Amino acid sequence: MTAPTTDANSDTATVDLPSDAPPIPEGATMVTVKIERYNPEVDDDLHWESYRIPALPSDRVLNLLHYIKWYVDGTLTFRRSCAHGVCGSDAMRINGVNRLACKVLMKDMFAKKGETTITVEPIKGLPVEKDLLVNMEPFFEAYKAIKPYLVTTGNDPTRERIQSVAERERFDDTTKCILCAACTTSCPVYWSEGSYFGPAAIVNAHRFIFDSRDEAAEERLDILNDIDGVWRCRTTFNCTDACPRGIQVTKAIQEVKRALMFRRR
Amino acid sequence: MTTTEAPLSVDKPRSPGRPAARRSNFELYSWVFMRLSGVVLLFLVLGHMLIMLFLDGGVHRINFAFVAGRWASPFWQLWDLTMLWLAGLHGGNGLRTVINDYSRSDRTRFWLKMLLYCSIVLTVVLGTYVLFTFDPNIS
Numbered sequence: 001m002t003a004p005t006t007d008a009n010s011d012t013a014t015v016d017l018p019s020d021a022p023p024i025p026e027g028a029t030m031v032t033v034k035i036e037r038y039n040p041e042v043d044d045d046l047h048w049e050s051y052r053i054p055a056l057p058s059d060r061v062l063n064l065l066h067y068i069k070w071y072v073d074g075t076l077t078f079r080r081s082c083a084h085g086v087c088g089s090d091a092m093r094i095n096g097v098n099r100l101a102c103k104v105l106m107k108d109m110f111a112k113k114g115e116t117t118i119t120v121e122p123i124k125g126l127p128v129e130k131d132l133l134v135n136m137e138p139f140f141e142a143y144k145a146i147k148p149y150l151v152t153t154g155n156d157p158t159r160e161r162i163q164s165v166a167e168r169e170r171f172d173d174t175t176k177c178i179l180c181a182a183c184t185t186s187c188p189v190y191w192s193e194g195s196y197f198g199p200a201a202i203v204n205a206h207r208f209i210f211d212s213r214d215e216a217a218e219e220r221l222d223i224l225n226d227i228d229g230v231w232r233c234r235t236t237f238n239c240t241d242a243c244p245r246g247i248q249v250t251k252a253i254q255e256v257k258r259a260l261m262f263r264r265r
Numbered sequence: 266m267t268t269t270e271a272p273l274s275v276d277k278p279r280s281p282g283r284p285a286a287r288r289s290n291f292e293l294y295s296w297v298f299m300r301l302s303g304v305v306l307l308f309l310v311l312g313h314m315l316i317m318l319f320l321d322g323g324v325h326r327i328n329f330a331f332v333a334g335r336w337a338s339p340f341w342q343l344w345d346l347t348m349l350w351l352a353g354l355h356g357g358n359g360l361r362t363v364i365n366d367y368s369r370s371d372r373t374r375f376w377l378k379m380l381l382y383c384s385i386v387l388t389v390v391l392g393t394y395v396l397f398t399f400d401p402n403i404s
Contacts, residue, residue: 145283192366195283223286227365231292260293 015051021071028054029110033064036121037131039075046128050117057107061094061118065101065132078132085244088180092132093121098182098242123185125194139181142197146205146223151216161213171210174203174252176245183239183249189232196232197224199239199249206252209259221260230256295358302355309348333401342396349392357385 030052038046051068062083069076080090083102090101095109095118110116126134152161177200184190184198197205205224209217224230230253239249318324335341360381368374 141283189366222288225288225290225293226286227292228283229286229292231296232362232366257296261297 015049015072017053018071024054025056028056029116031055031064031106031110031116031118033068034117034119035068035076035131036119037076038122038128039130055106055116057105057110059106060102061099061104061106061109061120062090062101064106064118065120076132077130086178088178088244091123091180091182091185091244093119093123095119098123098186098238100180100182100244103244123181125185125187125191126181134185136181138194139184139198139200140179142184142201143179143204146197146201146220147216148204148208150208150211150214151219152213153215163212167212170212171207173247174207174210176247177203177207178245179204180244182242182244183247186238186242188236188238189234193228193232195228197228197230199233199253202230202233202253202256203247203249206256209256217259218263221256221263224256225260230260233257295361299355299358302351306348306351306355309344309351313344313348333399336396336399337401346393346396349396350389353385353389353392357381 031054032050032052034048034050036046037043037049051072053064053067053072055064062080065076065078065080069078078090078092078101080102081087082089085100085103088100091098092101093099094101094104101120109118120132122128122132122134126136126138129135179200181200183203184200187196187199189196190198202224205220208214209220233250233253235250235254237250239253240247240251243249317327336345361378364374364377364381368377
């Protein structure tokens, strides 16, 4: 690995390709990947670092991060597991919007003119542990607080709990959540006030509130009726835009608001 | 037998992450109030501005006599009273949400809200007092 060289046009360092990198494949274009990095053992604050690496149109942003980690700088830290948009590990801020790195294709990212620069930052609103890896604990705390499990009373039925197709359809959209935190960390209210439950927790509350088999809807509605609940939502639709599963997040939040407004007790 | 430095008990086991829900509908009502008062204010404020600024020579004809003449009618008194209360509470509630969203420490939040509530009470009470005790024959 060569030493970082400082780019004359900016205060960020550009790292060159090492001599033992694999040959650049045919059809590849050189792109600049600008990553917001932070090493708690060395750095005082987050800083940008740029890497000029080859990219194929069929590559995903995750492939570029792998390239950097495997051939340029092994200290780059990020989460990823399945790499196919199912596990929800690699949510990050790519070119200013929250996306899963494994679902963003490079052919959609190339600049029409000049060289392509892609910025990658950790998701906002959660404490950065190292590079693109954030502490997800506050996110899961909000998730656990809305009781994301089936709550019933009485004896368990001897056979399955019957549900009609229409009843299942009612909450189908919110069953798709993979808890990647892309929506919650795209929410401006969540950025400034971490005690807000956030879109993901409300989506998962919605999944049980509207489930005909569940009996704790009232309890969850009470939780979301308080100061940190759904009334904090400003309907900016950042969450709906960020969701890699295409969940209509803002709609789900509005449906919880409507359920609160018209419930009888 | 080996001993470890690690404590055997967990600090605050099962301490809840957040306070239990208060079962209060305050946030719900304030949200509904914002929507309803917003719609009413749209007519009240635009109507008020149309009368005060554009019709019949607009802003140039406003003087003590004009205001006195308008407040002689209970209709305009009621109009201005509704506008005062709705605008004060609507704007105040909006600022309350902004303070809730943006203040970082509990102390800042508390004092900003106190300042806000005092200014709302002062404006609304003073306005209401003037509306009801207005004397057109004041020298």
